[in-house]
Amino acid sequence: MKQIKFAVLLVLLFTSFYNYAQQPPAGRNKVKVTGKVFEKVSKQPLEYATISIMAPNDTKVIAGGITNPKGEFEVAVAPGTYDIKIEFISFKSTEIKQKSIEDDTNLGVVNLSEDAAQLNEVVVRAEKSTVEIKLDKKVYNVGQDMIVKGGTVSDVLDNVPSVSVDTEGNVSLRGSDNIRILIDGRPSNAINVAEALRQLPADAIDKVEVITNPSARYDAEGGSGLINIILKKGKNQGFNGTFIASTGLPETYGLSANLNYKTEKLNYFTTGGYNYRTNEGGGKTNSEYFNEDGTTKSYLDEDRDTKRTRDGFNGRAGVEWTLTPTTFWTNAINYQKNTGEDVDVINYNNYDAARAFTGASSRLNNADTGSENVEFTSNLIKNFNDKGHKLTADLSISRNTDDSNSIITASPNFNTTLNDQVQKQVLLQADYVLPLGKGGQFEAGYKGSFGDLNNQYVITDDLNQPDPNLSNTLEYKENINALYTQYGFKVNKFSYLFGLRWEDTNIQVNLLDNNDFNTKKYNNLFPSAFISYEISDQSNFTASYSKRLSRPRGRFMNPATNYSSNINIFQGNPDLDPSLTDKYDIGFIKRWDKVTFNTSAYFEDTKDVFSFVRSPTGELVNGIPVILSKPINLGQEQKFGFEFTFNYTPFKWWKVNSNFNFYNVKTTGENSYVDVVTGETVVQNLDNQANSWFARINSKVTLPYKIDWQLTGMYNGEQKTAQGKNLGQLGINTAFSKDVLKDKATIAFNISDIFNSRIMKSYTYLENQTSYSEMQFRKRQFNLSFTYRFNKAKNERDKNAAPKNDGGGEGSGEFPG
The missing domain is CATH 2.40.170.20 (TonB-dependent receptor, beta-barrel domain)
Structure with a gap:
């Protein structure tokens, strides 16, 4: 069994570096196409929107990418004339036809509108992964996890990657209980944190962020990192x-x-x-x-x-x-x-x-x-x-x-x-x-x-x-x-x-x-x-x-x-x-x-x-x-x-x-x-x-x-x-x-x-x-x-949220750029 695990790990690592090696170098014949993708109504950035660059009147994608948490994208492509398509699930896609790209080009802000015709498909297609892996944190989406239905926050944390909860309710991160627990970006004020987490229902939680190495914007408290519990806040009209x-x-x-x-x-x-x-x-x-x-x-x-x-x-x-x-x-x-x-x-x-x-x-x-x-x-x-x-x-x-x-x-x-x-x-x-x-x-x-x-x-x-x-x-x-x-x-x-x-x-x-x-x-x-x-x-x-x-x-x-x-x-x-x-x-x-x-x-x-x-x-x-x-x-x-x-x-x-x-x-x-x-x-x-x-x-x-x-x-x-x-x-x-x-x-x-x-x-x-x-x-x-x-779809995303930090007073924790 150990040999199988080791072999799978080697294959994953090899595939990762092989894919990197196969990417064409960004030489002098490459130019950059940049821009931002926002939601039209709330002006929120759309993360994971897809950008596809194709030859005119052709469906084959030549180059592409996805947006970062700030809605930004950057795609390298050879100079030429292209069709550019920007898409996000449950939103109307935007196409830019016959765009001439000879030098580095900034498309500016692309605003996407909700597609009412796709609302019924959102239930099937818009479901996020239970666990989202980001550069500086892992995000656990509670609503996608059936295990915690009817449970407590302790049950939620016990299903989060890198986190474990012992039989007495004590929370640890990477094997250490030397951590700081935040609720909406603020430290929990409960006297007995373990007991308070066992009393708060899982249904009140939207998601959990695990930050193993916080930046200076966060409290210095917590030698092994932070766990930020984000409560639900309805945003739909x-x-x-x-x-x-x-x-x-x-x-x-x-x-x-x-x-x-x-x-x-x-x-x-x-x-x-x-x-x-x-x-x-x-x-x-x-x-x-x-x-x-x-x-x-x-x-x-x-x-x-x-x-x-x-x-x-x-x-x-x-x-x-x-x-x-x-x-x-x-x-x-x-x-x-x-x-x-x-x-x-x-x-x-x-x-x-x-x-x-x-x-x-x-x-x-x-x-x-x-x-x-x-x-x-x-x-x-x-x-x-x-x-x-x-x-x-x-x-x-x-x-x-x-x-x-x-x-x-x-x-x-x-x-x-x-x-x-x-x-x-x-x-x-x-x-x-x-x-x-x-x-x-x-x-x-x-x-x-x-x-x-x-x-x-x-x-x-x-x-x-x-x-x-x-x-x-x-x-x-x-x-x-x-x-x-x-x-x-x-x-x-x-x-x-x-x-x-x-x-x-x-x-x-x-x-x-x-x-x-x-x-x-x-x-x-x-x-x-x-x-x-x-x-x-x-x-x-x-x-x-x-x-x-x-x-x-x-x-x-x-x-x-x-x-x-x-x-x-x-x-x-x-x-x-x-x-x-x-x-x-x-x-x-x-x-x-x-x-x-x-x-x-x-x-x-x-x-x-x-x-x-x-x-x-x-x-x-x-x-x-x-x-x-x-x-x-x-x-x-x-x-x-x-x-x-x-x-x-x-x-x-x-x-x-x-x-x-x-x-x-x-x-x-x-x-x-x-x-x-x-x-x-x-x-x-x-x-x-x-x-x-x-x-x-x-x-x-x-x-x-x-x-x-x-x-x-x-x-x-x-x-x-x-x-x-x-x-x-x-x-x-x-x-x-x-x-x-x-x-x-x-x-x-x-x-x-x-x-x-x-x-x-x-x-x-x-x-x-x-x-x-x-x-x-x-x-x-x-x-x-x-x-x-x-009046709410099963996995409906927050479409009209104000452009603010989800986690409250501690900031978003994302890298710049």
């Missing part, structure tokens, strides 16, 4: 929308609506949804304890059964106002409210050295959870001309609460926990873009982010008194001011983008119960550089560098103890420092008629990397040592990897997307702690080097009777850690869908984790203990959904 109802097993049901009403000046849009979800999971930890001479002392088997229910409402309403033909103002309010119950049952079975049963105990953690998030956003765009000269301003104000109250019963002990969090966030941002000359562009901007988090955490004992060793009140304040500038330009086939970002950070971490005040102030410069070489209209080579930063947040900083298990506990570290990463990336992309192939090699060098370490606390529970897991600034981490993304459409009825990522991680560092029993300092050497890999393949087939079938498989390879190893993990999902009611509605049925195999399995090796653990956050699920559309 008149009143239209979509309703979706879903149900599933374990007990899950929901109802959501996406509506918009657009006039010449105003566009009202709203998204609302109610959902009830049940996640059943479980796990186990089997531990073996040793005497000082290395012989077995005892065994402990810890079995866990979990059930989490969530009852939530998500709402979003806004209006986009066209103040003038060049000025657009959008205001929106986002509201999210969730309540739930977590039931966690742990059974402990004790055995002696001979594996003879010695006793049992149990622990019940019954928790009520709740969260409420409110956010107001405002975006103003002023276009000074139609060439990209513009100014944008953004404002975001949010307030988020997250509460959890639990009763822990473990005979003879009885505890209660209270965890109340309130976070307030204000974000200000301004961006200015000025095109300079042919293919040049200057950008500059400011961003201010001001946050305040108050977290009260209380654990009471049997007498209902707070435990001073486990309870605390955390006050976390974070103020960040940033300035950036960057300049991009194009010289022949080379495009360049150089930028510099400055961020000033002021953080206060205060433990109010014991008057422990800690202030961290630092400022950093973050340079970035990108170079792109256009080998041909269908292939490009890129190289990039950026410096990134990761600030410790959330549970990493909070010293509150996770008390769901009284022998395996977790505690945050308020003294963590940020880590800095130097990122290098080289990439190659090649497009054929039916194939798009993208490969990249990347290297990341991180200082003061965060790492979780496990060490004994010296305490015993029923003779079992308590193990503490805690994040520290370990030392240095170097990561080198290769990634391949492959889109293939062998037939109109079959599409295949695949992604493969292999990487090597080398970590150097040590951790020291004081042995409570002996009083001696113990030094843990945590140097580690490991290889791992990740693969995903997605197949979508149109069966007879127009039934669509989608099958997705993913595998996370085994990886060695400093204190053990994580085993491989396989997951397979499938879905079927059928259009009904004259294509106005769709019925979809999907199964998540068909074989119930998405289980995190790991080994941990400590000095006096070894453990084997399994954890499954969500077991196999079945889901049935019904989608109804009115």
Whole structure:
């Protein structure tokens, strides 16, 4: 199997370079035909419009190309007289007859109009690929993916190339959770991002952008890159929308609506949804304890059964106002409210050295959870001309609460926990873009982010008194001011983008119960550089560098103890420092008629990397040592990897997307702690080097009777850690869908984790203990959904959108030229 994969890879690479070698050189007998293709009504650039150059009165194409994200094209052809045809699906084509081309010729702006006669064909022909590969990012179109129907944003992200979501909802990119998640170009303001993503319905998402090496216009936060989640914003004229109802097993049901009403000046849009979800999971930890001479002392088997229910409402309403033909103002309010119950049952079975049963105990953690998030956003765009000269301003104000109250019963002990969090966030941002000359562009901007988090955490004992060793009140304040500038330009086939970002950070971490005040102030410069070489209209080579930063947040900083298990506990570290990463990336992309192939090699060098370490606390529970897991600034981490993304459409009825990522991680560092029993300092050497890999393949087939079938498989390879190893993990999902009611509605049925195999399995090796653990956050699920559309084609593109950035305040991220 490995030989077959390697052979296929060689064939793809050979074909790519062979096609490049076969292209005629651009000599003195070649001239350039350039221009732009826009949509006539909205004046938006049309990406992937096709340009065909033919001999007069002949249908054979002599030369051709496609437009870039800015609607621009460039085609090389010998001097002569030609017919030129510009086309885009569902639009009327434009032909220029008998055009004499003797020198470099600019056709100017070609405006295409919607072809009403083709609207019925749009459903079949205009469907975008689920995954679009671009030079500096990958774009995942959620509406084309049946697997996520009736699911959540976590389900969406788990189907995105290069991205994976573990069983606890934590998101990673290229095997690293050192990332930044944006929503409409702005950082997520949720206190618990993983939980917030599990509550937001997939139906509210338009697309997801994965940017592995962001430029200076983006926040420096996120050592391994950015994930930008773009919410739906209706753009079609008149009143239209979509309703979706879903149900599933374990007990899950929901109802959501996406509506918009657009006039010449105003566009009202709203998204609302109610959902009830049940996640059943479980796990186990089997531990073996040793005497000082290395012989077995005892065994402990810890079995866990979990059930989490969530009852939530998500709402979003806004209006986009066209103040003038060049000025657009959008205001929106986002509201999210969730309540739930977590039931966690742990059974402990004790055995002696001979594996003879010695006793049992149990622990019940019954928790009520709740969260409420409110956010107001405002975006103003002023276009000074139609060439990209513009100014944008953004404002975001949010307030988020997250509460959890639990009763822990473990005979003879009885505890209660209270965890109340309130976070307030204000974000200000301004961006200015000025095109300079042919293919040049200057950008500059400011961003201010001001946050305040108050977290009260209380654990009471049997007498209902707070435990001073486990309870605390955390006050976390974070103020960040940033300035950036960057300049991009194009010289022949080379495009360049150089930028510099400055961020000033002021953080206060205060433990109010014991008057422990800690202030961290630092400022950093973050340079970035990108170079792109256009080998041909269908292939490009890129190289990039950026410096990134990761600030410790959330549970990493909070010293509150996770008390769901009284022998395996977790505690945050308020003294963590940020880590800095130097990122290098080289990439190659090649497009054929039916194939798009993208490969990249990347290297990341991180200082003061965060790492979780496990060490004994010296305490015993029923003779079992308590193990503490805690994040520290370990030392240095170097990561080198290769990634391949492959889109293939062998037939109109079959599409295949695949992604493969292999990487090597080398970590150097040590951790020291004081042995409570002996009083001696113990030094843990945590140097580690490991290889791992990740693969995903997605197949979508149109069966007879127009039934669509989608099958997705993913595998996370085994990886060695400093204190053990994580085993491989396989997951397979499938879905079927059928259009009904004259294509106005769709019925979809999907199964998540068909074989119930998405289980995190790991080994941990400590000095006096070894453990084997399994954890499954969500077991196999079945889901049935019904989608109804009115006044809206199934895959209709946004035809009347205002010429603004899709992703909000962070910019488009495209190369200049």
